[in-house]
Amino acid sequence: MNLKDGTIYQITDPGSVNFNSATTLKITSHFRNVVSFNLGDQQGYGSMPVQHLKYLVKRNCLRESK
Numbered sequence: 001m002n003l004k005d006g007t008i009y010q011i012t013d014p015g016s017v018n019f020n021s022a023t024t025l026k027i028t029s030h031f032r033n034v035v036s037f038n039l040g041d042q043q044g045y046g047s048m049p050v051q052h053l054k055y056l057v058k059r060n061c062l063r064e065s066k
Contacts (some may be wrong), residue, residue, distance in 0.1 A: 003030050009062040013029065016061075020044050025062060 009025045019025065024040030034046045056062045 003027065003053075005029055008065040008066050009057070012060055012063055022064070038047065 005027055007027045009027075010033055011019050013053045018034045019039055020043040020046060022039035022041055022043035026038050027035055027038070028038055028045075029036045029048070030050065034047055035053050036045070037049055057064070
């Protein structure tokens with residue numbers, strides 16, 4: 001899993017309330033076990049534990065863009 005700043009993930013369910021109907025999530029920074037992100041289309045921003053980000057990727061809620 002790539003945790004570099006600037007990594008973009010596609011949100012597989014863009015209608016999800018959890019992501020304010022955004023289609024992408026971009027990592028802006030990470031420190032220890034917390035990841036900060038911006039949502040695409042200026043839908044918002046936030047942070048979450050790295051463990052939760054890995055869980056969302058595992059459950060196919062997020063897919064890394066190539």
